Amino acid sequence: MVELIGATTTKTGLKVECALDTRTYEKGVKVSDAEMASLDITGDAFHPEWNYTIKPRRRKA
Incomplete structure (x- = not known):
C-alpha cells in the first residue's frame, strides 16, 4: 500500500x-x-468519512 500511495x-x-x-x-x-x-x-463532498481536511489550530497570542 505504501508503494502504491508513494507512486501517485x-x-x-x-x-x-x-x-x-x-x-x-x-x-x-x-x-x-x-x-x-x-x-x-x-469533510470532502466525496466520501467525507474517508476524505477530509484538518486545518492547524491557531496559536493563542
Whole structure:
C-alpha cells in the first residue's frame, strides 16, 4: 500500500511522498466531544468519512 500511495502523481506535477509509521500506539484512548468539536475538520463532498481536511489550530497570542 505504501508503494502504491508513494507512486501517485498528477498531470499538473503533484508528487506524493509516503512512509510507513511502525510505532506502537496505545489502544483505547478516548477523545472527548469537546476535543473533537475544537478541531477544524472539513469533510470532502466525496466520501467525507474517508476524505477530509484538518486545518492547524491557531496559536493563542
